[in-house]
Amino acid sequence: MQTNLADLIKDTHEGREAEAILRTCVHCGFCLATCPTYQLLNDELDSPRGRIYLMKEVLEGRVATQKTQLHLDRCLTCRACETVCPSGVRYGRLVDICRNVVEKQVERSVRTKTIRYALRQILPNPSIFMVLLKIGQAVRSLLPKKIRNSVPSKARDEGVWPPARHKRKMLVLDGCVQPAIAPNINAATARILDKIGISLIKVEKANCCGAISYHLNAQQEGLDYMRRNIDAWWRYFDNHADHGVEAIVMTASGCGVTVKEYGHYLSHDHIYVEKAARISELTKDISEILEDEAEKLTPLFNNTGSCTKRSKLAFHSPCTLQHGLQIHGVVENILTTAGFDLTFVQDGHICCGSAGTYSILQPQLSKQLLENKIKTLESSKPAQIVTANIGCLTHLQSGTPLIIKHWIEVLDEKLCSH
Numbered sequence: 001m002q003t004n005l006a007d008l009i010k011d012t013h014e015g016r017e018a019e020a021i022l023r024t025c026v027h028c029g030f031c032l033a034t035c036p037t038y039q040l041l042n043d044e045l046d047s048p049r050g051r052i053y054l055m056k057e058v059l060e061g062r063v064a065t066q067k068t069q070l071h072l073d074r075c076l077t078c079r080a081c082e083t084v085c086p087s088g089v090r091y092g093r094l095v096d097i098c099r100n101v102v103e104k105q106v107e108r109s110v111r112t113k114t115i116r117y118a119l120r121q122i123l124p125n126p127s128i129f130m131v132l133l134k135i136g137q138a139v140r141s142l143l144p145k146k147i148r149n150s151v152p153s154k155a156r157d158e159g160v161w162p163p164a165r166h167k168r169k170m171l172v173l174d175g176c177v178q179p180a181i182a183p184n185i186n187a188a189t190a191r192i193l194d195k196i197g198i199s200l201i202k203v204e205k206a207n208c209c210g211a212i213s214y215h216l217n218a219q220q221e222g223l224d225y226m227r228r229n230i231d232a233w234w235r236y237f238d239n240h241a242d243h244g245v246e247a248i249v250m251t252a253s254g255c256g257v258t259v260k261e262y263g264h265y266l267s268h269d270h271i272y273v274e275k276a277a278r279i280s281e282l283t284k285d286i287s288e289i290l291e292d293e294a295e296k297l298t299p300l301f302n303n304t305g306s307c308t309k310r311s312k313l314a315f316h317s318p319c320t321l322q323h324g325l326q327i328h329g330v331v332e333n334i335l336t337t338a339g340f341d342l343t344f345v346q347d348g349h350i351c352c353g354s355a356g357t358y359s360i361l362q363p364q365l366s367k368q369l370l371e372n373k374i375k376t377l378e379s380s381k382p383a384q385i386v387t388a389n390i391g392c393l394t395h396l397q398s399g400t401p402l403i404i405k406h407w408i409e410v411l412d413e414k415l416c417s418h
Ligand code: SF4
Pocket: 024, 025, 026, 027, 028, 029, 030, 031, 032, 048, 049, 052, 081, 084, 085, 086, 087, 088, 089
């Protein structure tokens, strides 16, 4: 694609990056069929290719309108289009850059600005979120059904977190909303890793990965969250440290995809560039860790005896896992090896509609995607549905009476360690 970027962005690192991305698109349209919003709205401007045209126009100097903003807002940033693109167009990065430009040109309504600001203040702040969640849970039964379904019910008991007794150690990101909604996820991870000789350590000062603010176009704020996490983790990895820490484990694929890209996000920050790249290298999704440790893990499944019976599971692979991290089949393989029967899920590549704050900011499209997803997940009558990201877990739970869990929780139950 020929480009001629406007002065407003031409000589910035974002401009150079956007230009390089735009030039890789050959307009083939292979991405259209896989785009959830194009499937629902059947409008080229709600497809990846259409949005790329819109973004090109804005970056070339045409002033964005509310319509431009609407089409970009409707994008889930699910990155399904990246998975199928034969030219390797890094659509997710392009939309991040362009949304920031549009945000400066198009004034949002006071109501929308307030909601977006509140989301940035509440979600990344675990203590505020915990208080509000507890209030919501206390009055849950009094709320209208529509709102009630979106308030997560009380968290499952997290059980025991094993003491740090092994030589091999890994850090884990607690994240922002996960400790309040599902503390059992990280505790289950700690128990499983403990069984294969790895101690899992929480680092108090590492919290939100920065994705919420960044994707709400408060990009500097998002970068500050990233820097804070790097500072919190760095003492375990600097050259003089000998803590025996091998990796940083992510149990929410949404955070994982962000932390794995810290090196890129901070590539223009001369103070953090090297540390960020190192942190990204050390970051692994829990499925990658368990895949690497298969030799130690697999024999444990043979000793589960009568603890759990064989059960049918439907696995929803989050977009951040399959399109962002490009991890395919790893969780499925671990669950099958553990003795679970996995159902076939039609259109498994399509987003469930959670997409960070999308379910709040685009409720209608999100609801449609949720209904479609629940239908496909339930079609083979699974006993349970499992996923790999707290946002998807909460969103899916709002659409079904079936219990939704993180896949690591059912693995923990299988090993009778909860
Ligand atoms: S598939 Fe890739 S190259 Fe083709 S139109 Fe979509 S983004 Fe452009």
